[in-house]
Amino acid sequence: MSQELPKTSQLKTYKPTPEQLARWKRLDENDGAIAGRLPPEEEQARIVKEFLHTDFVADQLEKVRAHKDKLLKKLKSAEEYEQLLVEKQQGQS
């Protein structure tokens, strides 16, 4: 009966180079990553203040309801257009 060999990853046999070790250490130490453009300082101050001093859940609830209304209007418009096209198609046949 053959014995199952441990997976390579379980053996942990890789010997890193000194450069790799130094880089991995730096990556761990600096792992507070942020990327993407940030607005000017005054705008950041306004955003942070708003974020910390408003009820996040209530604010998001208000925004998601406004977004939902917008999507419902788009859906209604798409349905009306669909109906118009169906009627045109039926008129042609």
Place this chain on the structure above:
Amino acid sequence: MNEFSYVIGATRQVRDGLIFWAEKAKEYVDTYYQGDEQNAKETRFYRGITKTRIIVDSLFEKEEGLRSVFDDQNLLASVCIIEQTSIFLEEELVDCIEIESIVNSPWNLIKHLVPEKRKGAATAIIEGIIKENREKRLSRILKLFAVPGEKNFYSDLGFEETNGSGEMILSENKASMLLLDLDQKRNSTAFD
């Protein structure tokens, strides 16, 4: 080495995680900055709050581009918004994935040692994006804009500056090298 699970899209778990981030951000300002966010100004944590808010508000239009990682505590550790785009490389227009915004959780940004902190979240999200695009046979070239204090971090991942504006590119070759490097890290005892 800390391990993270990669999530595509704005799932309920991710939304719940972002609500928890907001609660923790307020708690940290009270605990470590005397309840005044101005005391946190110029810190990574402060910039992270700004970026988190920008991401949360853009989710209504861009939720399909949301990618996240969860840590071993099942806490949301990092989120980003990606978008397919193209870029001129050596006078040729090629497909690439733009990382429009990325931000770690408040506990991974604050300098104080808090129990929730887990190193490696941002690296894990970059690794997840490369692997996802490899599986979908999409471009593995990544583009992002690095704020000045974060350029060294992305350089160590293999990103290269293009024109000094902060725009950085991870080439296909460097993306493959990063995956190999992370496998080697997992396969060594150095960061257990």
